[in-house]
Amino acid sequence: METNRRSFLKIGGLCTLGLATLPIHELLAKTDLPRVASNPEAFHGKQWAMVVDMRKCWEKGKAGCKDCIDACHKVHNVPEMGNVKEEIKWLWTDNYENVFPGQGNPYNIENLRGKPFLALCNHCANPPCVRVCPTQATFKRADGITMMDMHRCIGCRFCMAACPFGARSFNFREPRPYIPELNMAYPTRERGVVEKCEFCSERLEVGLMPACVEACKVGGLAFGDLADPKSNVRKLLASNYTIRRKPELGTEPNVYYIVS
């Protein structure tokens, strides 16, 4: 097809005119229905939360079991960077005195020595990371999940400075070559953005429990809606003594731990 300046401008003008009718169309075709149908299988909650039962993990789980971590990192294409400096982790373990700094005494530290404690994003009800983000690339969802928009993040790492739980990792280099086994059903990230646990929002959407919860063979992880008094997490919280990480900071973490 031959194109000259005149026909190019004509087509361009027509296209612009066409676009101009878009608001009219939206006005006439206005509806309360959502633009995208939600999955009927999806789980709905007002404040998702997790209860980590460390007793089950230690007593029933095999020593050195990493099922939950492996499942999470595999499903979410979390790269293995191979060094502490650039490490990327969504779910991991550390010692009691490190996960709960300031709460240990020489005796309980001794009793718990060598026992792993799970750490992950706390999906705080009052998250400092969301407060400081200059682009709303990290934001709070209506269901209580603290979410990341990897396409909006400018990589300023203010959220990493603001998070008192060390839950956030930065892609210092191109992460894709370091993904052991690519899961085509979940996006990978680029270098220069921050990432963290997202409470498996993509799985809740299709009626699946978070990958770590599903992977734990001893039922050490419980996930549910705090706003629902009949939920499993509320039952666990009602019948057990639980602790949270750094409650004095007022961020209101939504990950609870049963220690004994």
Place this chain on the structure above:
Amino acid sequence: MLERAFKGDQRYFRWLMLLLVLMGMGFASYLVQLNRGLTITGLSRDVSWGFYIAQFTFLVGVAASAVMVVLPYYLHNVKVFGRITILGEFLAVASVTMCLLFIIVDLGKPMRLLNVLLYPTPNSILFWDMIVLNGYLFLNIIIGWNVLEAERKGVHYPGWVKPLIYLSIPWAVSIHTVTAFLYAGLPGRHYWLTAIMAARFLASAFCSGPALLILLAYLVKKYTKFDPGKEAIDKLSIIATYAMVISVFFVGLEFFTAFYSKIPSHMEALKYLFVGLEGHRTLVPFMWLFAILAVVALVLLINPNTRKNEKTLKIACAAVFLSMWLEKGMGLVIAGFIPNPFDHVREYSPTIPELMIVLGVWATGFFILSVLYKIATTIKEETA
């Protein structure tokens, strides 16, 4: 006016060439960083801000200090500062430019920088920092340029500049207050979580800035026919003295609160800086150098004989600038991340490419400063 920047002696152009070479080297290193990511820096998951952000923080102070010549001149009619307000304003322009460059080189996704404007987020302090820094840059360019142009023409500057000058005074305070708020409002970073952070920032700014301005005034006096005047330097040195005393006093307050309360999380960062923590002591020699330089500066500044002597005043100013750079342009930002939220000590030290980028940005700042000072001093020579 700009044409005056293109006429100069050989020494001037050699100096600019040297800066251009450094800028080129920094830019080349930045291209490597752009290609490979921030992995080329010493930054880590645990110390996620380092030299770039520390330089930014320090230079915001240098920029804010222009107010120390503008305020006395316009509000208190201190005539001797009339000759050097332009030096302060142009120093602010160069410093803020460096600040903005340091932010850009620190970003993981610099091509998305405009997201900050596209999705304005008033609850983020970084959003406000962007507004106050850019505002301050434009205020100083507009004020400096118009006042200088009026001086060249031998007329009074236009009336509309005056409100901008008054606005620039609280604005200078705002840039450093907002920058302090970047740190002072974060839960869990105990070294930064102090109500006197903004006050500390302003005090250290008002000594390091005037100290640099005094050194620059001596350089201008040596290499041009424009003499900023002994009285102006005397007044500036008194300002630097008071600010330095307050600055060191504030550091002392931090020590008292931490070590008298004996709350471990409050003591840890200070211990890391001055004696080392769990065997990690990379910054210890630098922090002791800070302490020694601060004492030297105080002794030379408080004693009127050494303060009024050109030679010892220069040493004192260099000591002020270097000590405050060590304290703020290095220790403060890095120690905020140590120990990490898991009580592990993971240290940070910059890499060679990282330092090259830092050097490149400083060279850019000094390039801008040299060109602006060339224009200003040439006009001062012409109208003298």
